[in-house]
Amino acid sequence: MLTIENLVLQRGGKPVLHGIDLAVAPGTVTALVGANGAGKSSTVMAVAGALPVQSGQVLADGLPLLRLRPEAVRAAGVAVVPEGHRVLGELSVLDNLRVAAGGLPATEVAGAIDAVLQTLPELRGKLADPGRSLSGGQKQMVCVAQALLARPRYLLIDELSLGLSPVVVKRLAEIVQEVARQGVGVLLIEQFTTLALSVSSQANVLVRGRMAWSGTSRALLAQPDILHSSYLAPTA
Numbered sequence: 001m002l003t004i005e006n007l008v009l010q011r012g013g014k015p016v017l018h019g020i021d022l023a024v025a026p027g028t029v030t031a032l033v034g035a036n037g038a039g040k041s042s043t044v045m046a047v048a049g050a051l052p053v054q055s056g057q058v059l060a061d062g063l064p065l066l067r068l069r070p071e072a073v074r075a076a077g078v079a080v081v082p083e084g085h086r087v088l089g090e091l092s093v094l095d096n097l098r099v100a101a102g103g104l105p106a107t108e109v110a111g112a113i114d115a116v117l118q119t120l121p122e123l124r125g126k127l128a129d130p131g132r133s134l135s136g137g138q139k140q141m142v143c144v145a146q147a148l149l150a151r152p153r154y155l156l157i158d159e160l161s162l163g164l165s166p167v168v169v170k171r172l173a174e175i176v177q178e179v180a181r182q183g184v185g186v187l188l189i190e191q192f193t194t195l196a197l198s199v200s201s202q203a204n205v206l207v208r209g210r211m212a213w214s215g216t217s218r219a220l221l222a223q224p225d226i227l228h229s230s231y232l233a234p235t236a
């Protein structure tokens, strides 16, 4: 399990997370939903080693992650797809993937890229294209591929669907579910709650830095008042 326990975080001297708990099981998709500014991205950045925390614990299969550098968190099996689907625009898609595979032994790079392309086959025809020529959805696929090249046991995706068309989002949702079927524990951070709850089995609602609700996604879908009271319409 990836577990977050009583995580307290300040940014710019202001409290952002007030002691949150969260668990992600291997082979499942867990949703973290919440309104703008609730603290979703801050949670991801804290787990990834990109933000210092005040107190709490993050464990990946029992291994403490807090205060590790981002590279060490990645080496410990936790990869992140950051918000904004950014790729290196001047590099080809293949070179974007090679950069992400930099931590692997040279003899394993080609095989690792090929394995990832089996999950994201639409990138095969784009390998020679420069990153800047891709659509937003294709860039997001490259970002997912880059994270998978670390062969993570846990994958944190910050805003999978932001700014992307419904057709692309549907395909990305299938990819996320396929990644979970392969055994990876996925934490899906979304403002688009309908998507998050349709692909996840567990859900967590963050409201102004506090975990307001945790349970099954099915139970949350059956209680739209919880989302409304968290300033989230279920169809938003």
Ligand SMILES: Nc1ncnc2c1ncn2[C@@H]1O[C@H](COP(=O)(O)OP(=O)(O)OP(=O)(O)O)[C@@H](O)[C@H]1O
Residues within 6 Å of the ligand: 011, 012, 016, 034, 035, 036, 037, 038, 039, 040, 041, 042, 043, 191
């Ligand atoms: N660089 C920063 N310095 C100081 N405070 C910040 C910084 N970035 C975000 N915050 C604050 O931290 C709080 C949580 O922001 P965060 O980005 O984690 O929320 P979020 O739920 O991911 O929202 P969004 O979906 O809008 O990104 C907000 O009050 C925000 O103003």
